[in-house]
Every structure is written in C-alpha cells, then in structure tokens.
Amino acid sequence: METVSLHETLPLFSRMVYGMWRLNDDSDTSDAHIIAKVEACLEQGITTMDHADLYGDYECEALYGRAMKSRPDLLEATQNVTKCGIKLISDKYPDRRVKHYDTSAAHIQYSAEQSLKKLGLDVIDLMLIHRPDPFMDPAEAGRALDDLVDSGKVRAVGVSNFKPWDWDLLQAHMHHPLVTNQIEINPMDTSCFRNGDIALTQKLGLKPMAWSPLAGGAVFGDTAQAQSIRKVMDPIAQEAGVGLDAVVVAWLMAHPAGILPVMGTNNLERIATLSDAFKVEIDRQTWFEIYEAAVGQEVP
Template identity: 60%
Template structure:
C-alpha cells in the first residue's frame, strides 16, 4: 500500500484504521481485536487512529491489551492518539461538564495515561482533538514541543482546526504541526471550498479525513442519485460502493488519509479495495456535483 510522509522520518499507510467504535463492538475480546489488526496488516494498513476519549476512555486500554500480549506488533504499526476533550465519564467522571483542556499539565498527563493504556513508550502522532477557545498558545505549543523532545511523541498535529486555529498554535511552536484530521467526505464537502484543505495543501500538511463515509449516510438513500452513481462505478469495477467513496478522497492531490472505523471483519478485509479504484477527473466531478446537489459554477 502507498505510504505518505508525515515527517522526514515518519510515514503512514495511505488508509488508516480508526478505533472510534472499537468499544462499541459486541465482541471486545483480545482475540477479536487482534483479528481486526491482522486484517489491516495483511493489506498494508499499519496506521491506527486512537483518542483518549474513545469508548469513554476505554479503547486505548482495549487495544493495549493486544499489544501487551504481543509486544512485537508495536514495531509493525504507527499509533495516532488525541487529547484535550474531557467529558464526565471514565477517569474524568468527576468533571461537571464537557470541556477542553490544552494546558501543559493536562496534555502531558493525558499522554502519560495513553502510553500506559496502550502499553508503549511512545506514540507516533499526538493530535489536539478540538480547538480550545481558552487555549494559551504560548503554553500549549511549548508543551507539544517538549513531548517531541522527550521522545514520547514522534510528531504532533491537530484535529478539527480551522486555518486560523492552526496558525495560532503553530506560531508558538518550534516543531511543525504535521497533520490536521478533519471531517471530509462526499457527505461533508465544505473543506474543498472553504479554505481548510487549500491551507493544508499550501503548507504540505497531511489532511486526515474522519468519517470518510459520512457515518454510513452515503449509502442510506438520502441522496439517491449519488448512491446510484456510487453503485454504478462499484459494479463497473467489481468492488463495494464504500470503496468508491473512499477512492474519491484518495484521488484528490492533497494526499488525504481516510480514517475508516468499521467493526465488521469482512468490511475491514476489503478496506484496501479503495486503493484499486480508478477515479478520473470527470468521475470525480460527477460525484462531487451529486454530493453538493448542483452543477459547479
């Protein structure tokens, strides 16, 4: 599978497996989680996307049990995790409400907990999960730099940041922010025209796309013409409609990394099909036109 440079000495698989729903599966046994991991690795999908908050702060621990049982797996994967969202659940059950914390103390403590839960001495990419309206960039930026210097984090980035949020944080940092994970799909096309994607392209920053299938909404019939086009292209190329929707993102020159989070083992085994789909310029615009519901200007 194609790999994308995150930093000069760190690459990610072009398709990323997301752990958001791992704790929602009926089967969270080590055996079942290992089967998902093996299904990814067999296709060259080596990058695993986490966040401390996933599963009410439980998912990192579930995945970590598998890594602790077979430590050699750590050398075969890259781990992404995120911090700064606090909700009244799990280890933060004492919180009075949902809020964000980008203080140096919280970022550092959150990473230490993630390392313990995951059973590793470092993560490959740490992301600030959501823009914090109370963020002090002169505290947050140096805190991220310090974690890179410590070797506990190989690279840092953000998630859901608008260009101005990104620039503010970057202005207080020595290390480059290496990625921005944003919502991006045929169901969420605004970043293609509102400047979010252009900002990342201009700076050669890796865009990671969460919910690349629109939470499953692309095939639910709410946009019948788009669903029909996806099915037609899928039938022509002998693959699944979901693979076509993901391939639409892969075809874009911004080097987008879709983050896919299905719990279904048979679907996980087919994620790699997206890399085989051919999407030419007119087909890309056909799907885009159907997604936005009108002809381009």
Template identity: 40%
Template structure:
C-alpha cells in the same frame, strides 16, 4: 514566535494510505474481547493498514487500554504499526467523576498528563502522532508549544497535529509549533473542506489530512448513492470503495480513517487503492455530493 527547539523539527509522519479507526471497537459499540482486538489488528496489518487511530476518550477512556492489552501480547507488532491518539476533550463519564460538563483543555498540564495516560494505556513508550482533538478557545499557543517540546525531546511523541480546526486556528498554533497532521471530517456527505481552505492549507503547508467518517456514516442521499452504485458496477467494487477512492485521489493526500468493526470491510476498503477515477467521474461524484451542477 516558533519555539527554537522546533525550528529544525518539522515532523510529517509516515502513515498507511488507509488508517484504521478504533472508536467503535470498545464499549461504545462492538465490545471486542482481547482476542478480537488481536484479530482486527492482525488483519489490518496483513492488508498494509499499519496506522491505528485512537483518542483518549474512546470507550469512555477504556478503548486505548483494551487495545494495549492486545498489543502487549505481540510486542513485535509495535515496530510495525503507527499509533495516533488525540487529547484535549473533557469528557463526562463514570470513569472520570471529576468531569461534570463537556469542555476542552489544551493546558500544558492536561496535554502532558494525557500523553502519559495514553502511553500507559497503549503499553508503549512512544506515540507516533498526538493530535489536539477539538479547538480550545482558551488555547495559549506558547503553552501548547511547551508541552509539545517536552514530549518530543523526551521521545514520547514523535509528531503532532490537530483535529477539527479552522485554518486560522491552525495558523495561530503554527506560530509556535509545526503542525504535521489535520484530522477533519471529509466524505461525500461533507465536502466543505474542499472549498473552505482547509485542504488548501494542508497542501500549502505540507500537513497530512486524515479524513474521519470518510463514508459519511452510511445512509447516503439517494443521488449520491446512485452515482456511487453506478461507478461501483463499472469498476467491479463496492460503492464504499468508490467513495474512498474519490477521497484518495485528491492531491492533498487524504488518508481515510476507516471506523469499521468487521474484517471484511477492511478488505473492501483496500480495493479503493487500485481505483483511478477520471476527471469526469470524480466531478460526477462531487456534483452529486453538493447537489449543485458546476457552472
């Protein structure tokens, strides 16, 4: 049963149309200095990209703290941005010597501790959105609700959601708490969310869909690359902008999470907001992505 404290609290958060992903900013890839974190945050904000996507495990549990060090130097930024983070993965790394195998943990204790760690690392007193990162098959929805209630009532987390869940897993969690966000993989390389019920559920239940890896990690199939390239020439933009515009046009309100380490890629992504594909253009991309002609 939906817990009483949440009956009147359905918090669908406001986020920027394009979300900036931080997964590659730290030791997993770019190894940004504090000055580089500052520059990327500032650039994103100047483009209207105010939402930043984190996870506790990024950079082997170091990227949040590096971002937080930059944020501390600009306290005025906090009220101008939205911080999203994820929890629930037991990640094996040197920074967590007690972790000896990959696992998932949605216990009340783990969720609460993860929130406290993220708040401390990001040097903030609240998180705009906290997501359960990957489904925990041992999840007790009542226990999750207890954790969320404590975090919400204390003002430490304003909205909650999930990542990489199936519709039935979301429905189970919705029996005790509202789900405001679902971050899932959607791109021209993975279109399964369009017809497996996940985006339908987002539309029906007012859940904000965030698309991770919205460009499919590059190296697109030749047919897809050709279609995107042709449309890019027609619109005078990059193929990547066309791929993002294709997602943005879906009525579920998909928010792409751009995982770039280069400021110029943020600029290119912003151009997607001004592209309007017609139905035939949209379905040309869809058919190239699926490799199947429409019946």
C-alpha cells in the same frame, strides 16, 4: 498499500488508516477479536492506527493495549496516532461539571503519559489536539506540544478539526511543525474543499487525515443526499467489481491533497476488502460527477 511520509521524524504511514473510535461498540471486545482486526488491517497493508484518549468513554486505548500485550509483534508493526484535549462528562472523572476542552500544559502532558501507558507504547508516533479550544493559551499549548517532542514521548504533533486561523495561532508559538490536520471529509460533508481546510494543508504541503470517510455509515442510508451519491457511485463500483465504500475512499484519495482516510468499520469482512479502493480509477470528471451529486448542484 501505498505508504506516505507525514514528516521526517515519523515512520511511513499507510495511506489508509484504521480508527479505534468504535472499538468498544463492537459486540466482541475480546483480545482475540481485536487482534484479528489488527491482523486483517495489516493483511490489507493498513499499518497506521488512529486512537484518542476519550474513545469508548476512555476505554478503547486500554482495550487495544491489553490485546497488543500478547502480540508485541503487531504493536511493533503499527504506527499509532492518538489525540487529547476533550474532557467528557464521565463516571471516571466525577469532578467534571461540563464537557469542555483542555489544552493546558498539565493536561497535554498527563494525556500523553496516560496514552503511552494504556497503549503499551514507548513512544507515540503522532499526538493531535482533538479540537480547537476556545480557552486555549497558544503559548502554553504550543510549548507543551514542543516539550512532548523534545522529551521523546511523541515523534510528531498535529491537530484535528482546526480551522486555518486556529492552526496559525498554535503553530506561531511552536518550534516543531504541526504535521497534519485530521478533519471530517466524506461525500456528505465536502465543506473542507471550500472553507480553506484543504487549501491550508496544500499550501503547507501537508497531508490531511479524513475522519468518517463513509460519513459514519450514512452514505449507505436513506437520505436524498445519500441516494443521489449512490446513483453516481453504484455504476462505478459495479464496473470496478468493488463495494461502494471502495469508491468513496478512492474518490477521497484521488484528490491532489493526498488525503489519508481513517476507516472505522468493526466488520472483519469489510476490513478484508478495504484496499479495494486502490482498484478504482477516479479521473477529474468522475470526481466532479460525485462532487456534484454530493453538493446537490453543478459547480457554478
């Protein structure tokens, strides 16, 4: 698997990343099964793991950390990304009346400490602000992120779902660079190619991470858009001898922005073929054939 550098202070990340959002949805959340999934990722060359404080109603980080306790070698072999800033309504936090965002220094600091503890890490490789916060004090949030890096709790920081103006506002108040924006990119949501999100990362020479690269499974669904996408992609998959998921991911990775897809399958057999995406060649015209099917019309 290709490895990529997001920033000089970070270890190399694998080009494909494995996401833990659905860890707690799996019918099997035993340590043995979590270990088997991480091992299957490593066999594919996927060494970078994507977490967030709130996944699985705040339980996924602890599930992963619990499983890794018996396999420190696996934890050592991975790079771990996590996120903070969303406060869900949850039995675990009875004082919350409304779902909201919190980018206060106290919450960013608290979240990093919690994630370190739950994941069983000495240092978080990359910490992201999960969503742009309409109540953000950029000077306070920026200072808190800088402090995390300066204190050695995290190696680098970034954001998720930020628009270019959100990025500029936060970055203007920081001395450490934001190193990535994790955004939704898949054939069913191609808006990032037109709304400035990808343009910003390309302008800055940064690599974006793509969440829900298979549209959370919707590319396999019955909508007209999914069917139209599959009509173009199925023959490509057949010719390459791979599954549809591999073609979708190859299409994302073919883009010059250097997108890192964050894969979410809980299925061990599917994990075992994730690197098939590297078997698929997507040239410019093939990219546009898929883009046209995704958008529903030819480019103007």
